[in-house]
Amino acid sequence: MISKSSAPGKVILFGEHAVVYGEPALAMAVDKRCGCEISVSSSRTTVNGHPIREEYHSYILQCLNILEVDNKLKISTESDIPSGAGMGSSAAVSVATIGALRKFLEKGSTEEMIAKDAFNVEFEVQGNASPIDTSTSTHGNAIMVSEKKEKDFLWEIKKDEKSWNIHHRDIPDMDFVIGDTGVHSSTGPLVEKVKKFYRKSNFAREIIQEIGEIVRDGCVLLEEEDLEGVGRLMNKNHRLLSILGVSHPSLEKLIKGARRHSYGAKLTGAGGGGSMIALTDEPNKVAEVIEKKGGTPYVLKSTKKGLTSTNTEEKE
Ligand code: MEV
Numbered sequence: 001m002i003s004k005s006s007a008p009g010k011v012i013l014f015g016e017h018a019v020v021y022g023e024p025a026l027a028m029a030v031d032k033r034c035g036c037e038i039s040v041s042s043s044r045t046t047v048n049g050h051p052i053r054e055e056y057h058s059y060i061l062q063c064l065n066i067l068e069v070d071n072k073l074k075i076s077t078e079s080d081i082p083s084g085a086g087m088g089s090s091a092a093v094s095v096a097t098i099g100a101l102r103k104f105l106e107k108g109s110t111e112e113m114i115a116k117d118a119f120n121v122e123f124e125v126q127g128n129a130s131p132i133d134t135s136t137s138t139h140g141n142a143i144m145v146s147e148k149k150e151k152d153f154l155w156e157i158k159k160d161e162k163s164w165n166i167h168h169r170d171i172p173d174m175d176f177v178i179g180d181t182g183v184h185s186s187t188g189p190l191v192e193k194v195k196k197f198y199r200k201s202n203f204a205r206e207i208i209q210e211i212g213e214i215v216r217d218g219c220v221l222l223e224e225e226d227l228e229g230v231g232r233l234m235n236k237n238h239r240l241l242s243i244l245g246v247s248h249p250s251l252e253k254l255i256k257g258a259r260r261h262s263y264g265a266k267l268t269g270a271g272g273g274g275s276m277i278a279l280t281d282e283p284n285k286v287a288e289v290i291e292k293k294g295g296t297p298y299v300l301k302s303t304k305k306g307l308t309s310t311n312t313e314e315k316e
Contacts, residue, residue, distance in 0.1 A: 005099035005309035006035045009081035010088040010136035011178065011277055011300070012268050014237050015215040017194050017244060019130065023212030024146035026219060027136040028171055030300040034079035034092035036100040039314060041074040048076055059090055062121045063097040067105060082298060085180040086269035090125070091133030094118040099309040112155040114138050114307060115166070119157055128188070131157040135166045140306025142169040144219055171302050172225040175283045178298040179258060179290035181250035183273025190270045194244050207240050231263025231279050238266030246271030257289040
């Protein structure tokens with residue numbers, strides 16, 4: 001038997017950083033995917049033809065651990081999600097691998113089971129993780145994560161003292177361009193920087209709340225397919241993130257350039273470098289500007305398609 005799966009990457013549209021303080025965040029699935037194929041191996045477990053090794057295959061190894069797999073497997077993965085560009089490439093690998101493994105082992109494969117396993121995989125490998133990436137990659141379309149259970153609740157993810165409620169949100173077909181600044185940024189120190197500001201300043205706490213309101217308004221405008229409104233909120237969300245101190249000159253340069261041909265543009269993810277996202281009807285023009293300004297553009301569409309997985313009989 002061969003089990004095959006495919007899981008999308010994601011981008012955060014609204015709410016990064018504020019989500020750390022219990023405000024909601026919205027992420028959507030994009031049309032770049034990671035595929036995984038699993039069959040029985042006659043000798044040892046391999047990944048893309050090589051023996052599985054912790055230093056190269058930490059996420060896949062953790063998927064095998066979590067599902068307590070001791071069979072020898074032939075695992076192949078293929079991804080067109082760029083890594084380190086804020087598109088959830090490691091989450092998609094984890095979701096696709098868990099999805100294929102659960103099919104292969106006939107262990108039950110509801111979205112909730114897969115999203116929870118994949119979150120645990122990311123948590124084990126990274127030492128810290130938010131469930132936004134893995135839940136979006138599993139469910140597709142868009143997810144809103146918040147402290148409370150709200151309309152279209154899907155599942156709750158718990159870790160230690162923390163808990164996140166995951167909700168379905170519907171989004172229209174949209175064109176986006178991601179611009180990778182090429183400036184390396186680490187999420188941990190940026191979260192710490194905002195935390196310091198948050199602890200000592202009322203102003204910072206008000207900004208965080210205002211970002212929460214943007215997320216809620218954004219969900220309504222997306223449902224109404226009001227792209228101009230969504231773009232305006234993206235610009236506003238970016239302004240607030242800049243005040244929190246997580247923008248970067250390289251992001252400002254790409255965002256300013258992209259806005260000439262976009263409904264709106266903002267940083268996506270932790271900031272401090274990393275990537276920006278623009279909502280546009282002219283993706284090629286935006287991609288051209290991003291390239292001219294020294295960034296690497298990725299033209300994307302939103303997608304409703306989350307994880308897919310199938311079992312097929314192996315041919316002789
Ligand atoms: C990073 O992709 C998003 C942050 O909000 C951190 C997190 O939610 O874990 C900055």
